[in-house]
Amino acid sequence: MPDIPRQDLTPESASPTDIAPLGRGPEKPPHERTAEEEAGAVPWMAIAHDAEFKALLVAKAKFVVPATVFFVVYYFSLPVMVGWFPELMSREVWGAVNWAYLFALSQFFMAWIIAFLYVAAAAGWDRRVTSILGRFGR
Amino acid sequence: MLALALPGGVALWMFLAFVAATLVITYFSARKSSGSSAYFAAGRRITGWQNGLAVAGDYMSAASFLGIAGMIATNGYDGFMYSVGFLVAYLTVLLVVAEPLRNAGKYTMADILAYRLSPRPVRAMASLSTLTVSIFYMIAQMVGAGTLVRQLIPGVSYEVAVVGVGILMVIYVVFGGMLATTWVQIIKAVLLMSGSFLLSALVMAKFDFDAGKFFASLTAIQSTATDGTTVTRNFLTPGLLFKEPWDQVSLGMALVFGTAGLPHILIRFYTVPDAKTARASVVWAMILIGLFYIMTTFFGFGAASLLGPDHIAAHGGTNMAAPELSRILGGEIFFAFISAVAFATILAVVAGLTISASTSFAHDFFSNVLLHGKEHRPGAEVRVARITAFVVGALAIVIAILLGPKVNVAFLVGLAFAVAASANLPVIVLSIFWKRFNTAGAVAGLAAGLVSSIALIAVSPDFMASPLFPLKNPAIASIPIGFAAAVIATLLGPREPMAESTFAELQVRGNTGLGAEKASAH
Numbered sequence: 001m002p003d004i005p006r007q008d009l010t011p012e013s014a015s016p017t018d019i020a021p022l023g024r025g026p027e028k029p030p031h032e033r034t035a036e037e038e039a040g041a042v043p044w045m046a047i048a049h050d051a052e053f054k055a056l057l058v059a060k061a062k063f064v065v066p067a068t069v070f071f072v073v074y075y076f077s078l079p080v081m082v083g084w085f086p087e088l089m090s091r092e093v094w095g096a097v098n099w100a101y102l103f104a105l106s107q108f109f110m111a112w113i114i115a116f117l118y119v120a121a122a123a124g125w126d127r128r129v130t131s132i133l134g135r136f137g138r
Numbered sequence: 139m140l141a142l143a144l145p146g147g148v149a150l151w152m153f154l155a156f157v158a159a160t161l162v163i164t165y166f167s168a169r170k171s172s173g174s175s176a177y178f179a180a181g182r183r184i185t186g187w188q189n190g191l192a193v194a195g196d197y198m199s200a201a202s203f204l205g206i207a208g209m210i211a212t213n214g215y216d217g218f219m220y221s222v223g224f225l226v227a228y229l230t231v232l233l234v235v236a237e238p239l240r241n242a243g244k245y246t247m248a249d250i251l252a253y254r255l256s257p258r259p260v261r262a263m264a265s266l267s268t269l270t271v272s273i274f275y276m277i278a279q280m281v282g283a284g285t286l287v288r289q290l291i292p293g294v295s296y297e298v299a300v301v302g303v304g305i306l307m308v309i310y311v312v313f314g315g316m317l318a319t320t321w322v323q324i325i326k327a328v329l330l331m332s333g334s335f336l337l338s339a340l341v342m343a344k345f346d347f348d349a350g351k352f353f354a355s356l357t358a359i360q361s362t363a364t365d366g367t368t369v370t371r372n373f374l375t376p377g378l379l380f381k382e383p384w385d386q387v388s389l390g391m392a393l394v395f396g397t398a399g400l401p402h403i404l405i406r407f408y409t410v411p412d413a414k415t416a417r418a419s420v421v422w423a424m425i426l427i428g429l430f431y432i433m434t435t436f437f438g439f440g441a442a443s444l445l446g447p448d449h450i451a452a453h454g455g456t457n458m459a460a461p462e463l464s465r466i467l468g469g470e471i472f473f474a475f476i477s478a479v480a481f482a483t484i485l486a487v488v489a490g491l492t493i494s495a496s497t498s499f500a501h502d503f504f505s506n507v508l509l510h511g512k513e514h515r516p517g518a519e520v521r522v523a524r525i526t527a528f529v530v531g532a533l534a535i536v537i538a539i540l541l542g543p544k545v546n547v548a549f550l551v552g553l554a555f556a557v558a559a560s561a562n563l564p565v566i567v568l569s570i571f572w573k574r575f576n577t578a579g580a581v582a583g584l585a586a587g588l589v590s591s592i593a594l595i596a597v598s599p600d601f602m603a604s605p606l607f608p609l610k611n612p613a614i615a616s617i618p619i620g621f622a623a624a625v626i627a628t629l630l631g632p633r634e635p636m637a638e639s640t641f642a643e644l645q646v647r648g649n650t651g652l653g654a655e656k657a658s659a660h
Binding site for chain 1: 219227228232233234287350353372375376377384385387389390414420432522643645646649650653
C-alpha cells in the first residue's frame, strides 16, 4: 500500500518544545538521512502494518469497548432508576437500607472491579508490546 | 496565649504548620525545578502510588469534602449521587485517555491534538478552554476558602483570606513548579483521608459501630421547612434534592465525561515515567477516591443524624457540616484539625489548577502559537509560565473578591466539569480514534463545546427566573453539541493528508510508548 504523500499546510517550524511538530517537512528518503537521523528514525508505518500490532489493537478494543459500554450503562441506570422509579428504589432490603443506597454503593465496587480487570488485561498487552518492539529492534 | 485558647487559635496554628511544611517542600523543589521538563512535569520521575495520591489530592476538592458532606447532611441520598459520579468518572480516564495521552504528549492536553493537526489553531483553542475550565474551578475554590477561613479564624475578613490563599498558591507554583505542587497534593491527600477516616470512626462510635443502627437513625430526620413547620423525612429516600430526573442524568454526564477533560488531572500523567505507571497511578487514585467517597456516607449522613439540618443551618450553613460535626464529636482540637484539612484541600487544588493554567498558556499559547514552536531563549517557556501563574492568581483573587462570599460555588464547579466534558473530551477522543479527524473539526468542537456549555448555563434556572434551558447542568445537550460540531466540521473541512498519515504513527506511539517522553536522568 503506497503511503499518502505528506503535505503540510502549516508553516515550517522545527520546534524544540513540541515533540511532534507538524511543521516538520516530509520524511527524508533513506539515502538523504545522516547517520544520526538513521539511528533515530522509527519505522512507524512498518509497525502500524505489522500483523501482531494489529492483533494487539483488536485485543485491546475487545476489552475496552465492552467495558466502556458496560460501565456507562450501569452508571446511568442509577439516575434513571432513582429518578423515574423512586418508590421501587426506596424499598428496604436490609434494615433501613434500601435498593437506592445499595445500587449506589455497588457502583464503587463495579468501578474497582473494572479497573482491576483492565490492569490484569493490560499486563498481557504490555508483554505483546515488548515482543513487537523486540522484533523491530527497540 | 489568648489566641491559643480560641478555636480559631488552634486552627490557626494547624494552618500555619501545614503552610510551613509546604513552603519547606517548595524551597527544596525550587532548587530542582530548572528546565521545562523539571518545572512542568516534575522531571517525569513521580512514582505510581505518589502520582495516585496526587491525582486524588488534585481531585478531592472543597466541593467534595465540604460540599458533598453538606448536601448529604441537609438533603440525604441525592447528595450521595455526586459521590458515585465522581468515582465512576475515573473509568473514562483509565480506559480511554490516560495511556495514549502519556505516550503521545509532553506537557499539556493540547499536545495530543497538535500531534496530528495543525498546531497553532488547535493549541490556541485548547489553551483557551484550559484557561476557562481552570479559572472557573479556581474561583469556586477560592470563594470556598475565603468563606471557610473567615468562619474559622475570628478577625480575618473574606478578602484577606482570599488574598492569603492566592499568594500561597502562586508561591508554590512560581517557585516550586510541578514537583512542589505534587508534594502539596500528596500531603493534602494523606491528611484528608486520615481526617475523613477519624471523623467516620467517631460517627460510627456513636452508633456502637452497628451499621444497622446507623442506617435506622436516618429514616426519620426532622427539619424545619421554609414555612416554619417541622417535617420528618427518610434521608435514604431518593428525590429530596433533585426533583427532575433529567437533572441527575445531565449532572452524571458532566461528571463521568468531564473528569477525563479536566486539564489539571490530565497533566498529572506527564509527571510519571511511562504509560504503565500512569495506569498504576489511576488505579491508586481510584482506590483512594472510592474509599473517600464511601466515607461521605458516614460523615455526611452522620451529620444529618447527629446534628440535624436545622443545627447545620444555624452553625455556618451546609458547607460547614463536616467541620461542625467534628467539633461536636471531637472537641475544639479535632475541629481545628478538620478545618486545617479543609484549608489544605482548597490550597492544594488551587495550586494544581494554577499550574495547569500556566503550563497551558506558556507551552501551548506562548511557545507554540506566538513563537511558532521556536524557543528563542532557553528557559523562556518556564519564565512565561511563572509570570502567567502570577497573572492567573491575581485574576482569580480579584474575581473571587468581586463575587463575594455569598455566591453559590457549586454551579462554578459544575460549569467547569460541563465545559471540560463538552469542549475537551470530544476532541481528545476523536483525535485518538478517528483517522479522518482534522483541524477544522478540532477547532469547531472545542469552540462549540465551550460556547454551548457556557451559554446554556447562562440561560439555566440558576440564572433566569423563566429559564430558556430547563436543566441546571448543560452536559446532556452540550456534550452532543461538542461531538456533533467536531464531526460535521471535519466532514465539511478539507481532508488533511498529514493528519491521516500520522494517525498510524499516533496509534503506534499511543499503544506502544515508542518515542514517548522519557524521565529525566539523575
